[in-house]
Amino acid sequence: MSIFTGSGVALVTPFTNDNQVNYKKLEELLEFHVENKTDAIVVVGTTGEASTMTEEERLEVIKFTVEKINKRIPVIAGTGSNCTKTAVEFSKKVEELGVDALLVVTPYYNKGNENGIYEHYKSIASVVKLPIILYNVPGRTGVNLSINLLKRLACIENIVAIKEASGNMSYTTEVARQVPELDIYSGNDDLTVPILSVGGKGVISVSANIIPETIHNMVMSFLKGDIKEACRLQLGYNELSNGMFIETNPVPVKEAMNYLGYEVGQCRLPLGEMYQENKEKLYGIIERHEVKKWS
Template identity: 60%
Template sequence: MIFKGSAVALITPFDENGRVNYEKLGELVEFHIENNTDAIVACGTTGEASTLDDEEHLAVIKYVIDKANKRIPIIAGTGGNDTIHSIYMCQQAEKFGADALLVITPYYNKGNKSGIKKHFETIASSVNIPIIMYNVPSRTGVNLAPSMVSELAQVKNIVGIKEASGNLAQVAEVCRLVPKDFAVYSGNDDTILPLLSLGGHGVISVLANICPQETHDLVYKFFEGDINGSRELQLGMKPLIDALFIEVNPVPVKTAANLLGFEVGGLRLPLAEMDPKNVEVLKQQLVNCGLKLQEGTC
């Protein structure tokens, strides 16, 4: 298994000119290692991968891998809606030393059932490192059905799924059908504990960008039998989680990181600044969770 616990879906910091800020990226990697994040996903949705060109995308993946230097597993976001292009990105990430790949279901052109299956099988056959499938129908327009997940789980190096359908009945069916060593990770911060109770192995988290220790603890308290402690963290952070999704991800979490003094820069269009009313909601929930806003942002 690649990891158990909390993997952060890492934000990508930009400088004042909108370029990737590698110095700040390195600081974020160190922050997560110091605060017990269990794995890092580089260039996922939260990392604004859709607006990174190939050169930037691969440079960010390589930088994070090199900076981590095997101290923590690095999972590279390399999926897309073009199978051949996805293969190229996956193979490059493998060459850089990625521990695993996060491969999203094809979006926009979607693919029929046989096409989606062949998409994942073809990518898997092109690399030798583990693959985590990513099911997020709210973004892709495609739902990876439990029966399909079960079939793809038989592929040697398809070892897990990030399940972000928001459908716990579907998650339960996935957990029922897949092999015991097939990892199921929550893709929704508001239902980490329910997914763990169904047999899940952790979360790939947006929340962990600003609450890494707490997100790790939420998962490990469950694993260690402290269900009440895990539940208290899940419910206690629920208002903050809601605020982090008050607008499309990663707009609120990147805003939150800046409010907390991480200085990760702005967003790339078509993402832009939050509505001021929503910023006030976010600020309040950050404070309510005991997080200290940078001076001048209150």
Template identity: 60%
Template sequence: MSLFEGSGVALITPFTKDNQVNYKKLEELIEFQIANKTDAVIAAGTTAESSTLSAEERLKVIKFCIEAVKKRIPVIAGTGTNNTAEAVEFSRKSYEYGADMVMAVTPYYNKGNESGIIDYYTKIADNVKCPVIIYSVPSRTGVKLSLNIIKALSEISNIQGIKEASGDISYAADIVNTAPKLNIYSGNDDMITPMMALGAKGVISVTSNIIPKENHDMVMNFISGNVNEAVKLQIKYIDLIRAMFIETNPAPIKEAMNIMGFDVGECRSPLGPLSSKNREHIKNIINKYGLKK
């Protein structure tokens, strides 16, 4: 399968009041996304609080999303961790469940060296027969992938994409220049149109949890040549985007969704409730944009 083009949602994981995964709500969120033109669903990624899900929960969330989507749009399984063997197992099982692609974050905390990171992604790619997307987010992992690593990985046939979330547009240009075979996605919602100007196929988005159609329209306008319209949408929603990162993701986006009436529950510890000041700011932003469920 070729990689998707458009706006993919980095879907949150809803929890019940007793902090269990709320699968009924998860199905509602998937239907909301599909009805509002989201181009792909990313299950069990960073925004899904995958680092606080048990291995069993993570695989169950991925399997549930695949079954709920029913092949209407691609499902990308978030399978990365800082343990290569576990990331391989998550990837292998996700592929067996029917994931259209897997996306693996760069190993975090142990800060793999060049040979180790190449080994990590190579082993994931060797164990699935679907496209693999590299997820580079140095602010969370502590590792900024070298261009040597990216070039080497781009030569592996089923490593076909990279979610680039460094926030460094010059570095993104270097990736495009160094590894032209890789499809690139913006990992920053405030850089969708600049990244598309460099050739990105779209975005893997946090804000698509609440504005899926608007992000889809932004990307599709750019692709169809309506660049001015795409840029207008990028600028229009910049205050909303910034508000969704006022504290650590996904705490702000979950707060916004609860204000809008989605009732997705709280984040799992160590992400606690927002400060009262930031909660009020998000409430004002939601009102400013007239957002509702």
């Protein structure tokens, strides 16, 4: 059984003006997503700025999210690290908080070889019972999970899915063809429908932070057989989705949310303020697409 089907939001972590986690706003965001048809919450991932948060902060955000969602939709927590021991210990702690699954990014910077990456994931999977979603994002990690490595990893019982964010549809098609044991979630908003077309189960979406119902409807339209509507939404909102990446994620999506009145605070350094010209481009895109403001 799939962890979820549909749209999982790669949730931002809201900060206060003094750069602390804003739990009041986080609760508001969680309720917003439940009300607007988001199918799963993904916390403390890339978009959630996990890399600039302490372990204590990440655990508290995960715990808070699990408690507030209260099993209404799945909660998936990012627990990856470039240090295997760190990822193992953190994954064990997170499992105790009651999440539904783990999202584990490929070890980054080290550029591990295939045997090393296999043992990394095996070490994590061996100490938790939760389902694990592999996260393949070579643009950030410097490593692409090969098809042969995915075949090996898919033999581990609780490694059940992959968030595929290589941007390479030829590769994704081969994953679907050769490693059917793994559910595929699009990690690129602009490739959601193409990935659904080769058997994908949904998307883990940055754009869903501001258009959650649209992303949900796109996936569900496709899965219900209304391909024309799914394509209309994909093509109609690609400009907006791509606008979330005119600078490094999550800088643009947080800027967009603040422009729309969400008041989620700024990113933590080393993610700085957007260039003014990019802000103006982003605001123009938002206005053209008539994105609803926070209410």
